[in-house]
Amino acid sequence: MFERKKFKNLWEGKIEPFHIIGNVYFVGTFQASSHLIDSGDGLILIDSGYHNTLYLVLDSIYKLGFNPRDIKYIINTHWHGDHTEGTAAMADLSGAKTIIGKEDAEKAKKFFEADILVSDGDILSLGNTNITFLETPGHTKGTISLFFDTEEDGKIYRVGTFGGAGANTLAKGCFDYEGCREGYTESINRLRKEKVDVFIGNHVWNNDTKSKGELLLLTGENKFIDSQLWYDFLDFCEKRLKELIVAESVENITIGEVN
Numbered sequence: 001m002f003e004r005k006k007f008k009n010l011w012e013g014k015i016e017p018f019h020i021i022g023n024v025y026f027v028g029t030f031q032a033s034s035h036l037i038d039s040g041d042g043l044i045l046i047d048s049g050y051h052n053t054l055y056l057v058l059d060s061i062y063k064l065g066f067n068p069r070d071i072k073y074i075i076n077t078h079w080h081g082d083h084t085e086g087t088a089a090m091a092d093l094s095g096a097k098t099i100i101g102k103e104d105a106e107k108a109k110k111f112f113e114a115d116i117l118v119s120d121g122d123i124l125s126l127g128n129t130n131i132t133f134l135e136t137p138g139h140t141k142g143t144i145s146l147f148f149d150t151e152e153d154g155k156i157y158r159v160g161t162f163g164g165a166g167a168n169t170l171a172k173g174c175f176d177y178e179g180c181r182e183g184y185t186e187s188i189n190r191l192r193k194e195k196v197d198v199f200i201g202n203h204v205w206n207n208d209t210k211s212k213g214e215l216l217l218l219t220g221e222n223k224f225i226d227s228q229l230w231y232d233f234l235d236f237c238e239k240r241l242k243e244l245i246v247a248e249s250v251e252n253i254t255i256g257e258v259n
Contacts, residue, residue: 010053017060018213020224021198022150023129024159026213027060029053032082033202033209035161036061037148039127042072045096046146046161047202048086057086069094072126073116076100077163077202078140079108088112099124101135101163104142118144136191138184139164141177145187147194160196160230165206167240172248184241188234196230206233 013030020026020035028034029049034057037044043066049057061068071094076084079100088111091098100108102117118124120135131148143164149156169176170184177183201207212223 011056013053014056015060015204015210015213016217017064018217019064020200020213020216021157021159021222022152024150024198024200025064025066026200026209027057027064028204028209029056030204030210033200033204033206034060035200036064036066037129037131038066039072039129041127043068043070044124044126044129044131045071045074045090046200047077047083048074048090050082051085051089054086054089057090071096073124074098075124075131075144075146076104076108076112076114077145077161078143079104079111080140080164081111083202084108084111101133101142101144103135103137104140104144107140107142134190134194136163136187137177138180138187139166139169139176141180141183143187145191147196150198157197157225158195159198159200160194161200161202162191162206162233162237163202165202165233165237167237167244170241170244181241181245185238188238192231192234194230195227197227198224199226199230199233200224201233 017027023038025036027036031053032049034049035046074087074096097115099116100114102119105114105117118133122133124131129148131146134145136143136145145163147160150159170181199207204210216222
């Protein structure tokens with residue numbers, strides 16, 4: 001669980017698209033996750049991915065029987081290129097409005113100019129879907145997490161994603177902003193208060209997307225429905241930050257002893 005994987009060639013990151021639950025679909029790659037929501041009144045895309053893997057995302061959308069030109073909104077969980085590089089091209093193709101957290105808007109201009117800036121508690125409504133945004137700084141200053149309900153077989157499930165869980169920007173010398181570690185810890189504590197039945201990650205390693213998707217396609221068993229996985233992942237994130245801080249402390253002590 002929570003294991004990363006790297007590929008030499010772009011196409012090796014291809015993942016067969018699949019229906020997760022209700023109106024939610026996976027259309028992303030190993031490099032970065034992308035999710036599609038069918039609101040019944042247009043599509044919502046969560047993260048576009050790298051510009052050079054956009055062809056895989058487009059192919060996945062078509063494979064599932066949707067048309068990218070029906071995308072009304074593109075939500076960007078944070079400004080980093082692995083989630084936003086494809087946004088400008090996708091917006092140009094579809095005419096979609098682009099969304100990002102207000103604190104990430106300036107840095108995101110490297111890749112696209114956002115149409116809508118969201119803050120804590122803002123809600124995006126389209127068709128049968130109402131998405132609530134939560135500011136969860138840490139990985140970047142403007143990282144946003146999002147939550148919404150979906151229905152399957154007469155049952156309502158709460159879907160949620162942590163918009164920026166990576167620890168790479170929490171290491172000394174790599175901070176996105178000062179106070180990011182404190183912000184990350186506070187964000188985790190806030191996210192623990194959210195009830196999530198179906199956790200969708202913005203990287204496949206967050207929730208073992210590929211294996212769960214393959215199992216779902218093969219047997220129909222849906223391992224994405226797991227209210228404990230959300231809390232397990234948040235615990236993992238908190239533990240990893242603590243380990244990072246300890247490792248840096250040990251390194252400083254070692255260097256001091258050598259000097």
